Amino acid sequence: MSDHDTAPPDEAARHASARTARASALAQDYVEIIADLLSREGEARPTDIARRLGVTHATAIKTIGRLKRDGLAHSKPYRGVFLTEEGHDLARRVRARHITVVAFLAAIGVPPQVAEADAEGIEHHVSDETLAAFERFLAKA
Numbered sequence: 316m317s318d319h320d321t322a323p324p325d326e327a328a329r330h331a332s333a334r335t336a337r338a339s340a341l342a343q344d345y346v347e348i349i350a351d352l353l354s355r356e357g358e359a360r361p362t363d364i365a366r367r368l369g370v371t372h373a374t375a376i377k378t379i380g381r382l383k384r385d386g387l388a389h390s391k392p393y394r395g396v397f398l399t400e401e402g403h404d405l406a407r408r409v410r411a412r413h414i415t416v417v418a419f420l421a422a423i424g425v426p427p428q429v430a431e432a433d434a435e436g437i438e439h440h441v442s443d444e445t446l447a448a449f450e451r452f453l454a455k456a
Contacts, residue, residue, distance in 0.1 A: 339439065340439035340440070341378060342378075342381070342382060342385065342387065342405075343405065343409045343438075343439055344368060344435075344439075345364065345368070345378055345379070345382055345388075346382065346387055346388070346398060346402050346405050346406040346409065347406050347409045347410060347413070348364055348367050348368060349364060349388065349396055349397075349398055349402070349406070350398060350402075350403065350406035350407075350410070351367075352364065352367070353397065353398070358394065358395040359395050359396045359397070360395040360396070361375045361376055361379060361395070361396065362375075364379070364396065379396055382396075382402065386399055386401055386402075387399055387401055387402035387405060388402050409438065409439075412438045412439075412441070412446060413434050413435075413438045415446060415449050415450055415453070416430075416433075416434040416437050416438045416441065416446075416449065417430045417431055417434045418449075418453055419449040419452060419453060420433060420434060420437075422452065422453060422456050
């Protein structure tokens with residue numbers, strides 16, 4: 316067996332962690348959009364969720380099914396999707412993270428539109444320690 320046939324032991328763990336993080340980020344995006352639709356329009360229909368996220372209706376339905384399975388959402392016939400208390404809590408945490416990341420990026424000179432776009436990726440992957448450092452920085456600014 317050559318060196319190319321084996322991976323460092325921590326490589327598989329890093330890849331597994333990255334897959335889990337992507338799945339978590341997807342759930343976070345969905346609950347954030349659902350919460351926004353509920354507050355703005357009073358309902359969150361799968362069609363609207365799909366449109367806002369730029370995915371197909373079938374993809375939205377599949378992911379909403381995962382949210383329901385994970386206890387973050389529920390639906391009512393002919394009424395759309397609603398968040399459970401756990402889903403609302405997650406949406407609030409994600410929104411707060413988003414606001415902090417956008418504010419930090421703006422504080423270091425990133426243009427507002429770019430800060431909003433970049434925050435969409437950063438908010439899901441930034442550690443709690445880094446987020447706390449952002450908040451300390453902002454408190455001093």
